[in-house]
Amino acid sequence: MNINYDTLAADYVNYRVPDYRIDAAIRIHIPRGAKILNVGAGQGSYEPDNADVTAIEPSIEMIAKRASTKATAIQGFAESLPFDDNSFDVSLAILTIHHWQDIQKGLSELRRVTRGKIIILTWNGEYGDFWLPEYLPKIAEIDVGLFPSINQVSDLLGKKSDVEVIEIPHDCTDGFMCAYWQRPEMYLNSAARQAISTFSRLGNISDGLDRLRSDIESGQWHKKHAALLSRTTLDCGYRLVIHDKSVA
Ligand SMILES: C[S@@+](CC[C@H](N)C(=O)[O-])C[C@H]1O[C@@H](n2cnc3c(N)ncnc32)[C@H](O)[C@@H]1O
Numbered sequence: 001m002n003i004n005y006d007t008l009a010a011d012y013v014n015y016r017v018p019d020y021r022i023d024a025a026i027r028i029h030i031p032r033g034a035k036i037l038n039v040g041a042g043q044g045s046y047e048p049d050n051a052d053v054t055a056i057e058p059s060i061e062m063i064a065k066r067a068s069t070k071a072t073a074i075q076g077f078a079e080s081l082p083f084d085d086n087s088f089d090v091s092l093a094i095l096t097i098h099h100w101q102d103i104q105k106g107l108s109e110l111r112r113v114t115r116g117k118i119i120i121l122t123w124n125g126e127y128g129d130f131w132l133p134e135y136l137p138k139i140a141e142i143d144v145g146l147f148p149s150i151n152q153v154s155d156l157l158g159k160k161s162d163v164e165v166i167e168i169p170h171d172c173t174d175g176f177m178c179a180y181w182q183r184p185e186m187y188l189n190s191a192a193r194q195a196i197s198t199f200s201r202l203g204n205i206s207d208g209l210d211r212l213r214s215d216i217e218s219g220q221w222h223k224k225h226a227a228l229l230s231r232t233t234l235d236c237g238y239r240l241v242i243h244d245k246s247v248a
Contacts, residue, residue, distance in 0.1 A: 003099060003197045005042070005059035013065055015175035015195035018045040022121075022174060025166055026092070029119055029242055034089035037113060039078045039106070040096025044070035045174065046121075047092070054088070056081065078106030086115040094121045095176060097153070098146040099197070107156040111245060118157060120241040121166065123147045123177075130178045130236040131225055132187060135208040142201050143177070150239055157243040164240040167233035178236035182228055184221050188213055 005012075026046050030036065038047050041055035042062045047070060055073035057063050063073045076082055078093070079102050091114040093106075100106040110118050125144050127133060133140040154161040172179040177196050180186035188209060193199040215221040222229065 003200060005197075006061040008194060008197060008200065009043075009059060009061035009065050010194070011191045012062070012195050013043055015192050016043070016045060017173040017175075019169065019172045019174040019179075021169050022046070022166060022172075025164065025240060026094070026119060026121065029117055029240075030090050031116075034116070035087070037081075037083070037088040037091040039081070039091060039093045039110065040099065041073050041092075042096075043067070044073075046094050047071065054083075077101075078109060080105075081109040081113050083113040085112050087113050089116040090114070091118045092120075093118070097122055097148065098143075103148055103152075104156055107153070111157060111243075114245055116244060116246050118241075118243045118245065120153060120243075122150070122153060122239060122241065124150045124237045124239050126237045127178065128235050128237060129228065130181050130234070131184075131228075132177075135212045136202065136205055138202055138205075139177070139198055142198055146198075150241060153241050154243070157241070158245075160247070161241050161243040164242070165235055166238040166240050167235050168238060169233050170231060178234070178238070181234050181236060182231070184212060184216055184225075188216075 023046055027048060030048060035052045038053060038055045041057045044066045047053050053071040055071050056076045057073045058075060058077050063075060066073060078100050091110050097103055097120060125147055150163055168178055170182040175192055175195050177198055186192050
């Protein structure tokens, strides 16, 4: 099933606020003055301000909700980028490649249009201590089926990639799947769930959510996950893949 972000765009801006720590981890790889392409750009999260940014995004609603301070986005797909070879110093693909119809084609297009770094934020298929699959096991099944492995991504980019662990802060402002690992009550919030695309693939999850609610209310969740409560970050499997075409 392909997710149409037109239907998810409404509350995205409220629940998917770019997290400044993740932003810094991405930003450090972008040279000052670089000409940047953001693919699967959505509403513009992690696009540097005051920079030469070209954004491309398939969903009209996501494009319509971009702030006026952001570059105007072109409607289009990763698999067919309407740009000449080597047009950009840096390309970004942030939490998007698992949505592409053809990841191999999309990554090949990124390589074609980029002369320098390709920076991809993705997930490695291992949730670690992220506990939501205890209540909603289908989440793991769906996400493992959607996301390519980090080795696959590196191989498709041409092997020589650096991979960085992106630990998720306990108060992460970007409400993607694992963002609320220390705030279980957020998964009971339907608007927060709506901003996480995997939930729209799940069907009826009321039994799992009822169990989670009950465990939160009884204190069982906090007892079972006490070790998480003193942590400030958690490795939930998010990885930054950085491939520099100019040195590969
Ligand atoms: C989770 S959102 C991430 C958006 C943005 N990069 C961010 O970090 O907020 C995934 C985005 O990928 C876009 N997308 C889906 N299929 C795509 C494709 N084939 N090519 C490019 N983008 C695609 C969706 O429309 C959506 O905006």
